[in-house]
Amino acid sequence: xxxxxxxxxxxxxxxxxxxxxxxxxxxxxxxxxxxxxxxxxxxxxxxxxxxxxxxxxxxxxxxxxxxxxxxxxxxxxxxxxxxxxxxxxxxxxxxxxxxxxxxxxxxxxxxxxxxxxxxxxxxxxxxxxxxxxxxxxxxxxxxxxxxxxxxxxxxxxxxxxxxxxxxxxxxxxxxxxxxxxxxxxxxxxxxxxxxxxxxxxxxxxxxxxxxxxxxxxxxxxxxxxxxxxxxxxxxx
Amino acid sequence: xxxxxxxxxxxxxxxxxxxxxxxxxxxxxxxxxxxxxxxxxxxxxxxxxxxxxxxxxxxxxxxxxxxxxxxxxxxxxxxxxxxxxxxxxxxxxxxxxxxxxxxxxxxxxxxxxxxxxxxxxxxxxxxxxxxxxxxxxxxxxxxxxxxxxxxxxxxxxxxxxxxxxxxxxxxxxxxxxxxxxxxxxxxxxxxxxxxxxxxxxxxxxxxxxxxxxxxxxxxxxxxxxxxxxxxxxxxxxxxxxxxxxxxxxxxxxxxxxxxxxxxxxxxxxxxxxxxxxxxxxxxxxxxxxxxxxxxxxxxxxxxxxxxxxx
Numbered sequence: 001x002x003x004x005x006x007x008x009x010x011x012x013x014x015x016x017x018x019x020x021x022x023x024x025x026x027x028x029x030x031x032x033x034x035x036x037x038x039x040x041x042x043x044x045x046x047x048x049x050x051x052x053x054x055x056x057x058x059x060x061x062x063x064x065x066x067x068x069x070x071x072x073x074x075x076x077x078x079x080x081x082x083x084x085x086x087x088x089x090x091x092x093x094x095x096x097x098x099x100x101x102x103x104x105x106x107x108x109x110x111x112x113x114x115x116x117x118x119x120x121x122x123x124x125x126x127x128x129x130x131x132x133x134x135x136x137x138x139x140x141x142x143x144x145x146x147x148x149x150x151x152x153x154x155x156x157x158x159x160x161x162x163x164x165x166x167x168x169x170x171x172x173x174x175x176x177x178x179x180x181x182x183x184x185x186x187x188x189x190x191x192x193x194x195x196x197x198x199x200x201x202x203x204x205x206x207x208x209x210x211x212x213x214x215x216x217x218x219x220x221x222x223x224x225x226x227x228x229x230x231x232x233x234x235x236x
Numbered sequence: 237x238x239x240x241x242x243x244x245x246x247x248x249x250x251x252x253x254x255x256x257x258x259x260x261x262x263x264x265x266x267x268x269x270x271x272x273x274x275x276x277x278x279x280x281x282x283x284x285x286x287x288x289x290x291x292x293x294x295x296x297x298x299x300x301x302x303x304x305x306x307x308x309x310x311x312x313x314x315x316x317x318x319x320x321x322x323x324x325x326x327x328x329x330x331x332x333x334x335x336x337x338x339x340x341x342x343x344x345x346x347x348x349x350x351x352x353x354x355x356x357x358x359x360x361x362x363x364x365x366x367x368x369x370x371x372x373x374x375x376x377x378x379x380x381x382x383x384x385x386x387x388x389x390x391x392x393x394x395x396x397x398x399x400x401x402x403x404x405x406x407x408x409x410x411x412x413x414x415x416x417x418x419x420x421x422x423x424x425x426x427x428x429x430x431x432x433x434x435x436x437x438x439x440x441x442x443x444x445x446x447x448x449x450x451x452x453x454x455x456x457x458x459x460x461x462x463x464x465x466x467x468x469x470x471x472x473x474x475x476x477x478x479x480x481x482x483x484x485x486x487x488x489x490x491x492x493x494x495x496x497x498x499x500x501x502x503x504x505x506x507x508x509x510x511x512x513x514x515x516x517x518x519x520x521x522x523x524x525x526x527x528x529x530x531x532x533x534x535x536x537x538x539x540x541x542x543x544x545x546x
Contacts (some may be wrong), residue, residue, distance in 0.1 A: 039287050055287045060309045062289030063325070126321065191361035209364065220367075227367075 020044065021071040029056070038117060042071070043125035053128040054080055063128030066222035074098060074131055076106075082200065084110070125139045133168035136161050136190040140210055140217075141169070144194075144232035148221055153177055157221070159197070159206075159232055161188065171197050173206070195219065206230065247326035259299040261335040261399035265442035266490040284320030284333060288313065293333035293395055299357060304343050306332025312345045312353065314360060315510055324360030327354035328353060330371070334397035335408070335439070339421065344400045344407050352400065352417070354424060363425030371397070374435045374452045376479040393526075394452075394485065399439035401447075404461055408447055410436025416449060416457070418464060428464030432457065439487035441495070443509060448495050450484020456497055456505070473501025485526040498525025 017187045025040045036058040044050045052066035064083035070076060075097040085091045089111040096106020102121040107114045160172040171185040187198040193210040195217060208219020208230070221230040246266040262269045289309030296305040302323055303315045309333040314323040329349030338346040342363055343355045350371045353362040373390040382389050398410035406427055407419045412435045418427040433453030440449035442461060450456040456470040486498030494515060495507045504518040504525045 037287075055289060057287060057289055057309075062287075062307070062309050062311060065324075128322065147384045191356075191359075192363075194362045194364070196362075207362070207365070 014211070021050075021076060022125050023121045024123045025104055025119035026122045027104075027117060029115050030116040031108075031115045034058075038119065040066075040119060041125040041127040042066075042069070042076075043127045044071070044128075050078075051127050051129070052078060052125075054083075056084075059084060065128075065130045076104065105123040131187055131189070133170075133188045134190055135163045135167055136169040136188065136195070137193070137210075139212065140190055140193075140195060142234060143236040144217060145235050146217075146230050148230045150177070150223070150226060150228060157230060159234065173197060173199070184191045208232065243328065256261060259297050259338040260401060261295060261297070261439050262489065263437070265401050265403050267439065267441040267487055268489050268491050282434045284323070285315075285318050286315050290331070291410050292490050293331075294401075295335040297336055297338055299338040302357065304336045304338060304345075304357070306334055306336060306345050306347070308333055310347070310349075312336065312343065312347075312355060312360070314343070314357070326353070326355055326360045326362070332397070333395060334409075335399035337363070337400045337402045339402040342421065344409075344421070346397045346400060346409055348397065350411075350413075351529075352407065352419060352424075354407075354421070364410075366417070366419050366424045366426070368411040368417065369415065371412040372435065373412065374437075374483060374485075378478050381478045394435070394437060396437050396485070398437050398449075399487070401440050401442050403442040404445070406461070408440045408442065410438060410440060410449060410459065411452075414451065414453075416440060416447065416459060418461070425483065430457070430459050430466070432462050434483070438484050441488045441490050443490040446509065448490060448497075448509070450486065450488065450497055450499065452483035452485070454484070454510075456484055456488075456499075456507070457494075458495075458509070470505070470507055470512045472499040472505070473503065475501070480525075481522070485524070500524040500526060 022043045026040055029038050039055040042052040050069035050071055052069055053063045054066060055062050058080045061083045065081045066078040067081045077095045093109040094106060095106050099105040104119040106117060108117050109166055109176040141161050141163060144155050148155050154174050155177040158174045161169055163169050169188040169208040171188045173183040173185055175181045183199040183204050184198050184201050185197050189196045195208050197206040203224050205222045206219055208217040210217050215234055218230040219230055221228045244502055245463055261267060263271050288307040288474060291308045291446060292305060293308060294306035296303045298317060301317050303317050306312050310330055311325040312332055313325050316323055328347035330347050332345055332347045334346040336343050341357050343357050345353050348371050350368050352366040358502050373394040375388050375390045378385045379389040379391060400407045400409040402421055405421050408422050410416050413435055414432050414436060415429040416436055417429050420427055426519050432451035435452040438450045440447045443463050446461045446467060447461050454472045454474055455473060458467040460467055473481055481501045484498045485500055488495050488497035493509045495509050498504050501521050502520045502524060506515040508515060
């Protein structure tokens with residue numbers, strides 16, 4: 001009898017340890033008159049913080065990054081970074097608890113509204129990581145200047161690209177018009193001379209290709225729905 | 237009509253036969269839909285599924301163990317054919333309901349953000365982008381009899397974008413701005429463009445140095461691929477009142493010197509590729525012929541009947 005109890009307790013503990021919340025969880029969110037399928041990937045790489053991403057097919061969300069992830073023995077919560085958020089509605093949060101073996105349930109929360117969800121574990125996690133900045137080639141590093149016009153007013157752009165010790169590049173993008181804007185750039189990539197800068201906070205992107213023959217970057221500056229040609233020329 | 241597929245599932249990989257698929261819309265430049273390998277012989281169950289953020293209108297294409305397709309969630313995807321794992325995705329600025337073409341290590345795909353993308357097939361990195369003059373759906377006043385009569389409506393059935401075809405070192409595709417474009421596959425520079433009278437969302441077929449495609453202006457065109465000069469054009473049906481039975485939405489196929497194309501005038505046409513002369517037509521009894529078997533769910537009444545020999 002003692003032996004049987006020992007095995008039952010042991011196996012329960014092993015299952016609990018194995019099912020720490022990491023995995024692919026599939027289910028649906030129920031809002032009035034509609035149900036959205038939902039897929040959440042959660043993982044905790046050894047010795048590191050939790051990471052996660054979410055797919056909501058009916059809402060056009062694929063691989064959105066999860067932030068503020070908290071997982072413990074009884075419950076979990078996280079926020080979707082960026083996707084589905086607006087100034088009016090705020091960010092989307094998930095709060096829930098374990099509802100049995102391989103099942104999570106809880107509420108999808110936004111702007112004071114709540115919608116229940118139920119998820120079942122279907123396999124190992126397939127967390128989609130956000131794009132990371134890369135280093136830039138030596139022919140891109142340095143200071144560049146260019147001009148574009150928006151609504152009839154000239155804008156002067158200064159871009160400084162620098163490789164950091166981390167291996168990724170950083171960028172300083174200053175746009176001078178009626179006022180001076182120092183755009184916080186959170187993504188810099190150099191894909192064989194194709195430069196991409198993104199400022200999620202300001203909704204600005206710049207994409208351009210380095211032209212070695214003319215020593216400039218020919219590209220497009222995008223601000224919201226405006227797409228403006230912008231050629232940057234090296235100053236250093 | 238149900239085209240919404242939120243999860244793409246590849247069943248062909250579960251069959252007993254070898255799996256060699258297409259690297260371009262309908263298997264190759266002529267769009268004949270002929271493949272080198274046998275089709276699936278038996279179904280053994282779903283091996284994997286790959287969820288995306290929205291429906292998938294694009295057809296999947298295969299090259300070197302990877303499957304490529306566009307999603308209406310705005311991403312171009314590369315998925316490992318064996319495991320179903322995502323190899324990469326590249327965000328575009330709009331839905332991508334056209335089928336990519338893979339050639340020389342590049343994936344060419346069109347998005348509703350009015351751009352043709354050339355992406356590295358291995359990494360998804362951008363080689364170049366080409367911007368068209370703009371994208372839009374076919375639209376007309378009193379479309380399908382929709383009220384009020386004087387209001388212009390975008391056609392809700394115009395859900396595809398032109399799928400690019402790659403030949404002679406160029407990428408050819410149609411656009412909502414009414415042009416057929418020829419863009420250098422290596423550099424993304426414009427070689428030429430050919431203006432039609434309305435939206436071109438049909439996918440051009442290429443055979444023997446000639447491009448074949450239809451426009452929503454009710455003409456079907458044959459264009460010299462090298463120069464962009466018109467060789468001939470063929471006039472389909474008109475419907476000036478409610479614009480229901482008009483326009484080439486279908487993508488043509490070229491086989492043995494004959495071009496086959498459907499039209500929203502409810503006819504399936506067989507045209508001589510060299511001259512544009514009509515060989516025969518098949519009347520589909522008022523039902524649009526907007527594509528081949530791949531889109532058969534869009535036929536109002538699908539009937540499989542023997543057609544005249546080309």
